[in-house]
Amino acid sequence: MIEIKNLKKSFGSNLVWEDVNLDIHDGETLAIIGKSGCGKSVLMKHINALLTPDEGTVIVDGHDIFKLTYVDLRILRQRFGFLFQGAALFDSISAYENVAFPLRYFTKWKEDQIHKRVMECLDMVNLSNIGDKSTAELSGGMRKRVGLARAIVLEPDYLMYDEPTSGLDPETSDEINDLIIYMSESLKITSIVVTHDMHSVLRIADSAAFLDEQKLSWYGTIDELRISKHKRLLEFIKASEYQIG
Template sequence: MIEIKNLKKSFGDLLVWEDVSFQIDDGETVAIIGRSGCGKSVLLKHINALLNPDEGEVIIDGNNIHAMDYVDQRRLRQKFGVLFQGSALFDSINTFENVAFPLRYFTKQSEEEIRKNVMQSLEYVNLEEAADKETSELSGGMRKRVGLARAIVLRPHYIMYDEPTSGLDPQTADEINELINGMANTLDITSIVVTHDMHSVLEVADKVAFLNNQTLSWFGTLEEMKRSDQQDLQDFITASEYQIKG
C-alpha cells in the first residue's frame, strides 16, 4: 500500500504541484493523468524517492521512504519495477543481459537460474526470440517490452509505467496495454501508470489521479471519472477522445 500525503515540489521558484494526497491499495492499477509538463513523471519519481519532496511524505507499506537512509531506500526500491518512457535499456549490453542485469547484482542465482528467470520474463512480454539481440537493433515497441521484462524480473510488488504507450503505433500500444493488464492479473502486481493516453487509461486503470493547476485536482475510480462533472477533467477526456477518434 502506498500513501501519498500532502506532497509539495518546486524546482527553484517554479512550483510543480502542492497538496497532493492519495492512496494506492495493493492489487490496484492507478493511472496518473494530466497535460504534458504538469509533473506526472516528477510525481512518479517521488514515489520511489528518485526525487525528494519539499513537503509531505510517501509511505510505502508503512515506511516513509524519504525519511530512510540511502541503503534502506535502495532496498525498498527493489520492490518497484519501473518502465521508463524511453525504456532506459543499457545500451552497452544486449537484451538478455539487460533483463539479467538486476539478477546478477541483487541475487546469488546461478547462471542457469538466471537464464531460466530471464527467459520467463521475456516470455511474459513475448520476446524470447529477441534475447540475443543488441538493444540498438530493437524497435520502440520491443524496447518497451524488454524494459518491462527487466522491470518484472525481480518479481516486484509495485510496477510504475512512465508513458508506456507514447510514441507507439496504436496496435503496439494495445499490446502494451494488454501486457499491463496481464502483469496486474497474473503476477498480482500493483501498478502505477503515468500517461496522457486516455485510451490506455480506459483499458488498464482501476483508479485515476488527475493532476491539474499545480495540484491533484481529481482522484477517484474509473467509473466515477466517467460520471464526474469537473470541467477540467471532462475537457481533458474530451480532448483525448478527439485525438483517439482522429
C-alpha cells in the same frame, strides 16, 4: 499500500504541485493523468524516492521512505519495477543482458538461475526469441517489452510505468496495454501508470488521479471518471480523444 501525504515539490521558483494526497491500494492499477508538464513523472519519481519533496512524505507499507537508511532504501527499491519513458535500455548490450542486469546488480544468483529467470520474463512479454539481439535493433514496441521484462525480473510488488504507450501505433499500444493488464492480474502487482493516453486509461486502470493547476485536481474510480462533470477533466479527456483520433 502507498500513502502520499501532503506532498509538495518545486524546482527553484517553479512550483510543480502541492497538497497532493493519494492512497494506492494493493492490487489496483492507478493512472496518473494530466497535460504534458503537469508533474506526472515528478510525482512518480517521489514514490520510490528518486526525488525528494519540499513538504510531505510517501509511506510504503507503513515505512516513511524519506526516513529510510541507504541500505533500507536499496532494499525497498527492489520491490519497485520501473518502466521508464522511452524504456531507457542499455543499447550497447543485448536484450538478454538488459533483463539480466537487475539480477546481476541486486542478487548473487548463479548463471543458470539468472538464465532461467531472464527467459521466464522474456517469455512473459512474448520475446523469448530475441534475447541475443542488441536493443538498438528492436522496434519501439519491442523495446518497451524488453523494458517491461527488466522491470519485473526481481518480482516487484509495485510496477511503475511512465508513458508506456507513447510513441507507439494503436495496435502496438494495445499489446502493451494487454501486458499491463496481464502483469497486474496474473502477478498481482500494484501498478502506477503515468500517461496522457485516455484510451489506455479506460482500458487498464481501476482509478485515476488528475494533476492540473499545480494540484491533484480530481481523483476517483474509472466508473466515476466516465460520468464526472469536472470541467477541466472533461476538457482534458476531450483533447486526448482528438490526439488518439
